[in-house]
Amino acid sequence: MADKTTLKPSKTKKSLQAGQIGFSKETYIKWYKDMLLMRKFEEKVGQLYIQQKFGGFCHLYIGQEAIVVGTVSACKPEDKHMTAYRDHAHPLGLGSDPRVLMAELYGRKTGCSKGKGGSMHFFDKEKNFMGGHGIVGAQIAMGAGVAFAEKYNGTQNVCFVSMGDGAVRQGALHETFNMAMNWKLPVIFIIENNNYAMGTSVQRTTNVEDLSKIGLSYEMPSKSINGMLPEEVHFAISEACDRARRGDGPTLLDIRTYRYKGHSMSDPQKYRSKEEVNEWLEKDPIEHCKKIITSNQWLNQKQFDEIDLWVKKEVDESVEFAENSPYPEGSELYEDVYMQKDYPFIKEYLN
Numbered sequence: 606m607a608d609k610t611t612l613k614p615s616k617t618k619k620s621l622q623a624g625q626i627g628f629s630k631e632t633y634i635k636w637y638k639d640m641l642l643m644r645k646f647e648e649k650v651g652q653l654y655i656q657q658k659f660g661g662f663c664h665l666y667i668g669q670e671a672i673v674v675g676t677v678s679a680c681k682p683e684d685k686h687m688t689a690y691r692d693h694a695h696p697l698g699l700g701s702d703p704r705v706l707m708a709e710l711y712g713r714k715t716g717c718s719k720g721k722g723g724s725m726h727f728f729d730k731e732k733n734f735m736g737g738h739g740i741v742g743a744q745i746a747m748g749a750g751v752a753f754a755e756k757y758n759g760t761q762n763v764c765f766v767s768m769g770d771g772a773v774r775q776g777a778l779h780e781t782f783n784m785a786m787n788w789k790l791p792v793i794f795i796i797e798n799n800n801y802a803m804g805t806s807v808q809r810t811t812n813v814e815d816l817s818k819i820g821l822s823y824e825m826p827s828k829s830i831n832g833m834l835p836e837e838v839h840f841a842i843s844e845a846c847d848r849a850r851r852g853d854g855p856t857l858l859d860i861r862t863y864r865y866k867g868h869s870m871s872d873p874q875k876y877r878s879k880e881e882v883n884e885w886l887e888k889d890p891i892e893h894c895k896k897i898i899t900s901n902q903w904l905n906q907k908q909f910d911e912i913d914l915w916v917k918k919e920v921d922e923s924v925e926f927a928e929n930s931p932y933p934e935g936s937e938l939y940e941d942v943y944m945q946k947d948y949p950f951i952k953e954y955l956n
Contacts, residue, residue, distance in 0.1 A: 628836060630903045632678060636835050637894040639677075640670040642916050643694040644891060646703055649920050650693065650710060654870050658928075659711050661723045662739075666694040668865040671890035672797055673698035675838025676765060680846060685733050685755070687748040688767035690725035691797075691864075692737025695767070699732040707923035713930035719941070720933045735764075742768065742775030745794070749781045752792035752855075763849045765842075767795040771802025773816060782855075786823045789854035793845045794820075796859045798832070803868045804876040820857035832862030833888040863888075 647665045654663045666673075669691075676686075677698045688695050696706060701717065709716030710724055718728050725739040735751060738744040748766030755762045772778070773796060785792055796816050800807055807814055820827035826848065830841045838860060845856035863885040867874045898904050904912075 628839075630898075630901070633894055633898050633901075634903065636671075636674045636678070637891065637898060638912055638916070639674050639698055640835075640891045640894065641912065642703065642919060643670045643673065643697050645916050645920050646697060646706075646923070647693060649924065650707075651866065651870065653710075653924070659723075661725070662690065663710075663724045663870045664691040664868065665864070665866045665870070666691055668885065668889070669797060669799060669832065669862045670694055670698075671835040671893075672767075672795070672832050672838055672860050672862055675835035676795070676842050678835070679839045679842035680763065680765070683733065683760070683762045684846075685735050685748075685751050685762060685764040686767075687735040687744045687751065687764065688737055688797075689741065689744055689769055689772060690737050690739050691769070692725065692727045695737070696727050696729045696732060696734045699729065699734050701727075701729045701732050701734065703919050703923040704926035705729075707927040708930045711927040711930070712932065713927055714933045714937075715926070715930040719937060721937065721941070742772040742777055744768065745772065745775065746777045746781045748794075749785045749790055749792050752785070752790040753788065755791055756788070761791075761850050763791045763793060763846050765793050765795060767797050769802060770796055770798040770800070770807050770816060771805070771810070773819060774802070774810060778819075782820065782823045782825060782857075785855045786825050789852060791849035791852075792855045793842065793849060794855060794857045796857070798859050798861045799864045800861075801864075801868065801876070804872065804874075806876070815859070817857060817859040825855055825857050827857040827859070829859040829861060832860035833885075833890050834893065835890060 644667060647667045650663065651665055653659065673694045686695055686699065693706065696717070697703060705715060705717045706727060709718055709720060709722060709727060712720045712723060714720050716722070718726050722728065725737050728734065728736045738747070744766055745768055748764050752764040755764060784790075798807070798816055802810055807816070813819070815829060817827040817829045828841065831837045841858055841860075845858065848854070848856055865882060865886065895909070
């Protein structure tokens with residue numbers, strides 16, 4: 606978590622861009638290191654996918670990293686996190702071992718889901734990452750269910766539910782929002798709004814382009830956030846957490862970001878121009894943090910180089926670990942499936 610004693614209210618865009626908002630040196634360096642690890646991990650994953658080291662679907666998070674680091678720095682370790690299938694960066698931000706994550710991509714036994722989930726189904730119980738989910742919008746209702754369990758058990762924990770701008774078109778969202786507000790569940794709904802549902806822009810899917818307005822009919826506190834600045838994400842998440850922990854219920858955050866790569870590795874990206882991508886590249890969150898660190902002379906070039914070497918080592922060792930790990934045994938097909946062995950009918954069937 607960030608050193609909250611150093612935080613000050615965000616006043617203007619100018620102060621954010623200048624970094625004059627009171628976050629500690631340690632917070633900025635951690636944001637920078639974590640985002641750089643996510644970026645280099647994803648770039649390596651893209652290279653390995655092209656080399657056919659593993660198959661299946663593969664959705665990269667490149668460009669959206671500020672959402673994860675801003676969320677993690679504002680939450681507690683006991684809080685729960687759930688997202689869709691663009692799920693590689695979330696566990697990395699929560700501290701999962703990149704070696705175990707890479708092994709999962711390779712379908713190896715040492716993977717975070719024992720090699721049976723692949724790219725879209727990362728999971729880390731120890732870090733309270735409740736999974737990436739391949740069914741569009743499924744995590745919205747399930748995340749509210751996790752939040753219900755936290756409230757029922759009397760904890761002060763919050764559940765974060767991330768979704769893409771395309772997933773908000775699912776009918777389950779409206780049912781979930783209604784129940785979440787009615788029951789005042791401690792859940793924060795995060796729209797990772799990267800402008801495109803696969804290849805279809807937000808403008809072509811709705812006449813309500815401000816996605817924060819979706820919460821209005823449920824009287825759910827909602828706002829739009831600049832998702833390229835970890836500071837703004839942190840402040841919004843912190844405010845939403847305080848509300849949820851007070852028992853006041855959920856918040857909807859339309860966090861506006863951009864993915865520099867296609868929807869998936871098979872996406873030719875013909876629906877957007879290079880000029881558009883380059884415009885967003887100028888807002889890169891990693892470079893933003895690096896500029897603030899440099900302007901404050903918190904790190905010199907040698908120290909930046911050391912971080913680069915550390916990240917490269919982590920990624921290289923992840924690949925080595927994955928490639929040297931065994932595949933699951935065939936018997937694993939019958940493990941971790943939904944079957945209560947002591948249920949009378951099943952017990953009789955097994956005997």
